[in-house]
Amino acid sequence: DAGITQSPRHKVTETGTPVTLRCHQTENHRYMYWYRQDPGHGLRLIHYSYGVKDTDKGEVSDGYSVSRSKTEDFLLTLESATSSQTSVYFCAIKGWVETGGADTQYFGPGTRLTVL
Amino acid sequence: AQSVAQPEDQVNVAEGNPLTVKCTYSVSGNPYLFWYVQYPNRGLQFLLKYITGDNLVKGSYGFEAEFNKSQTSFHLKKPSALVSDSALYFCAVRDDGNYQLIWGAGTKLIIKP
Numbered sequence: 001d002a003g004i005t006q007s008p009r010h011k012v013t014e015t016g017t018p019v020t021l022r023c024h025q026t027e028n029h030r031y032m033y034w035y036r037q038d039p040g041h042g043l044r045l046i047h048y049s050y051g052v053k054d055t056d057k058g059e060v061s062d063g064y065s066v067s068r069s070k071t072e073d074f075l076l077t078l079e080s081a082t083s084s085q086t087s088v089y090f091c092a093i094k095g096w097v098e099t100g101g102a103d104t105q106y107f108g109p110g111t112r113l114t115v116l
Numbered sequence: 117a118q119s120v121a122q123p124e125d126q127v128n129v130a131e132g133n134p135l136t137v138k139c140t141y142s143v144s145g146n147p148y149l150f151w152y153v154q155y156p157n158r159g160l161q162f163l164l165k166y167i168t169g170d171n172l173v174k175g176s177y178g179f180e181a182e183f184n185k186s187q188t189s190f191h192l193k194k195p196s197a198l199v200s201d202s203a204l205y206f207c208a209v210r211d212d213g214n215y216q217l218i219w220g221a222g223t224k225l226i227i228k229p
Binding site: 040041042043044045048058059090092103104105106107108109110 | 148162219
């Protein structure tokens with residue numbers, strides 16, 4: 001168990017409203033990731049972070065921003081939600097080298113977001 | 117460019133029979149290959165990975181995968197399927213020059229009693 005929690009677990013919102021999803025980890029992992037999962041697409045990387053205040057874009061970053069002010073928290077913000085952002089969002093961390101987890105990503109339980 | 121393909125949307129297997137879930141990939145450097153499983157309404161769970169070494173990799177829940185460099189494949193296998201193996205399986209790949217994992221679209225595995 002990589003100690004990853006996501007909040008909220010479910011959210012319904014309306015088009016044009018801002019939404020923030022939170023990922024929290026308890027084991028001081030340096031790398032954190034945000035993905036979205038859509039049928040037929042697998043997982044697609046939105047943004048990732050390699051340390052406090054160090055973030056970079058993934059393949060589907062348009063319409064999303066992230067922040068990481070503390071090691072344990074990685075926030076994903078939809079500035080103005082659209083129906084195309086209806087999806088399941090997963091946070092992940094990269095495991096420790098010492099425990100054989102290097103290069104392995106471990107996932108949170110997900111947030112199901114519906115934009116009406 | 118990196119890519120990964122899972123050619124079967126769904127695989128149906130009878131309980132007790134061997135199962136195979138296929139994955140092929142394309143990378144420019146040395147591949148790092150992963151299999152994950154997702155049960156309904158759950159996050160993804162790591163099953164196994166190939167970075168280097170033996171081509172046959174053993175993982176969780178009795179699963180194994182064989183790295184075949186010439187065929188650029190990394191098929192997931194299990195000698196005897198259980199009904200509880202029914203889930204969505206994802207293959208992912210990156211090469212040693214890239215940070216980003218590329219994911220397959222997933223294969224739904226259905227094990228029938």
